[in-house]
Amino acid sequence: GAVVSQHPSRVICKSGTSVKIECRSLDFQATTMFWYRQFPKQSLMLMATSNEGSKATYEQGVEKDKFLINHASLTLSTLTVTSAHPEDSSFYICSARGPAAEQYFGPGTRLTVT
């Protein structure tokens, strides 16, 4: 099946610093990738849609200057959380769009901002 990786799996950073999370589709090309965040005991909330070679589309309420997305190749999208604050602590999950529009998820990144 389709495999999506994320790196790092866990990161702790200090308030005010920036953190970059990578999402890779390992055995297929993904022109579209997605970034979600998930709070404890809640479902996944879509943050943005990342399209290879063009600007990301952000969901309402998501600050594009805070959550920078780059989709530079057909197998890699990155999410950079800039000037992170404790309220940004969450589980960030990426997914890659498959051929039938199904989505395959990466293992997630646990971000803790101290």
Added chain:
Amino acid sequence: EDKVVQSPLSLVVHEGDTVTLNCSYEVTNFRSLLWYKQEKKAPTFLFMLTSSGIEKKSGRLSSILDKKELFSILNITATQTGDSAVYLCASLTGGGNKLTFGTGTQLKVEL
């Protein structure tokens, strides 16, 4: 606003039981309904349902979609402790990109 509702919110059963998880949706421009299993990490894909009335099956899991009544069910027969997880359903809408997730059903299978 697109809405996906799952029931029950949580469920505890014994090994060997059969369970049915429900998912109803109210969305615009519906395309497909997807089921995922989430354990400690990110969701793993189970099924994608696009046509009404056609059952999809994988081992002890099966699922069906009713596009007239706007719901789907996920059945798990002969449950095992390894089936313990959160089961998420999501509707795929629009140009085929956006997934709207339900809140999930927490299933616990006990010995």
